[in-house]
Amino acid sequence: MNVGIEAEMLIWCWLFEVVRQVHASKHLQRCMQKDFLARTPMSTPLQPVLIIYSHGRNPPLHPPPHLRYDLRNIPNPPKELRAVSDGRSKRIREHLLSEPKFVQRLEAVERDILRTMEAKIAEHAAQLIGSELEECTSVDVAKEEEEGHEDESRALGAEQENEELSEASSSDHEVILRVGCNCALGHHRSVAFVEELSRRSWPKEWQVLVVHRDLEKKRAGGARKMQKASFREKRRNMWEE
8 A cells, every 4th residue: 555655656756847847848948939039149149340450569469469460571661652651551552462471461361360250259159148048047937927917017127128138238249359460660561461451351240440559659769760770789789799
């Protein structure tokens, strides 16, 4: 007799567990249908932001870029061009585009950016989806069922919540990739490189920003002359030793 009672209790426990799991599964499904799709990147697309910096060798960029490229091994434009214009000049850009090394570096950097941005987008999307799923599974089932009888109030609350979420998480959907390109002073090669890089055929949903950090810096005291004088001094000291 006792064996029969114990078996019956085990059956009831098993049935209870099955019902509980089914209920939890249905709750998760409802949660995903009503909230998850409305609050994940599928309804609020991720916004890739590409920021390309030109700058001189020093000081380093802050914040540090995700990708960095030293362009000092690319031949400088002729002195007569550099004397009258900076890297934004069409003449300087055209001259550099005639340099195979410049074009090859452009193509290589473009591939690096596409590959890196794709990886960052995938990682960012996974993090957002993971946080949304965690939030969904933590919702109190009993509270949701109780609020189910208050349709009008619930609809108003959901609308307010979506507005607040949209304002609070707009930056959460930005995927920022910073790229630093430097030459000696940040006036010609790096500037022209960044200008050409920004003109590449990036995906239309990308936002592309250009920052020329050192372009407006005056050559106080003649930075180029000071640089050459320093080099001559070092060479003189080396010979004296």
